[in-house]
Amino acid sequence: MKKHRGKPIVQITDPDIEEYALRMTTSESEDVKKLVESSDEQLEYIDMLSGNMVGQLLKMLIKISGARRVLEIGTFTGYSALMMAEALPEGGELTTIEMNILYQELAENHFRSFDKDQKIILIKGDAREEVPKLAGVFDLIFLDADKLSYAEYYKNSLGKLASGGLLVVDNVLWDGTILEPQEEKAMALDAFNKAIADDDRVEQVLLPVRDGITIIRKK
Ligand SMILES: C[S@@+](CC[C@H](N)C(=O)[O-])C[C@H]1O[C@@H](n2cnc3c(N)ncnc32)[C@H](O)[C@@H]1O
Numbered sequence: 001m002k003k004h005r006g007k008p009i010v011q012i013t014d015p016d017i018e019e020y021a022l023r024m025t026t027s028e029s030e031d032v033k034k035l036v037e038s039s040d041e042q043l044e045y046i047d048m049l050s051g052n053m054v055g056q057l058l059k060m061l062i063k064i065s066g067a068r069r070v071l072e073i074g075t076f077t078g079y080s081a082l083m084m085a086e087a088l089p090e091g092g093e094l095t096t097i098e099m100n101i102l103y104q105e106l107a108e109n110h111f112r113s114f115d116k117d118q119k120i121i122l123i124k125g126d127a128r129e130e131v132p133k134l135a136g137v138f139d140l141i142f143l144d145a146d147k148l149s150y151a152e153y154y155k156n157s158l159g160k161l162a163s164g165g166l167l168v169v170d171n172v173l174w175d176g177t178i179l180e181p182q183e184e185k186a187m188a189l190d191a192f193n194k195a196i197a198d199d200d201r202v203e204q205v206l207l208p209v210r211d212g213i214t215i216i217r218k219k
Pocket of ligand 1: 049078127149
């Protein structure tokens with residue numbers, strides 16, 4: 001990855017530990033590696049792509065929980081969607097929502113090339129409008145779109161999550177800036193984390209993995 005939000009990467013974990021942990025983590029499939037290469041060729045920055053540690057964690061959660069119906073909010077070029085689709089059982093299905101037209105095209109091409117089991121459904125639109133329209137409930141929801149709307153996505157997603165289902169939220173530590181939030185995304189994420197901590201409808205664990213991941217379980 002070239003840069004992180006246009007700045008050198010600030011790592012929550014000691015860089016040597018992070019690098020060691022990545023080396024000891026199951027590698028991406030050949031298809032996922034090709035998707036990363038293709039994304040890198042077509043875009044100047046691919047730092048929004050969540051990476052193998054988050055991807056592998058999502059795969060584990062799907063396999064351990066037996067999730068069959070998964071929703072992703074924020075597709076980008078399709079990295080985490082493809083990772084999660086690979087973990088789904090026969091008959092499983094992943095719906096992912098993206099509003100940016102260029103990213104929609106790239107993700108669509110990637111799913112056509114790499115989603116061999118046709119498990120991925122791409123919804124082209126604004127997740128703030130699309131999530132409330134979705135029918136049925138999901139076993140796992142991965143929230144990874146714009147940080148200022150996390151509270152709104154959470155409100156809309158919780159009703160779409162099965163009882164006992166998991167909501168996984170990325171970037172909750174925002175390079176560690178949530179400790180003394182100075183800008184609006186850091187403030188929004190800090191407020192979001194505090195709201196989750198106070199919400200009796202769920203139990204959660206905030207893991208200092210990469211840029212911070214919260215795993216929320218609906219009671
Ligand atoms: C961090 S990236 C997602 C990365 C992806 N999950 C991955 O791991 O490769 C966030 C994406 O959310 C999209 N996005 C932001 N706000 C959105 C919204 N309201 N509705 C749908 N997509 C949105 C952005 O265009 C961007 O592609």
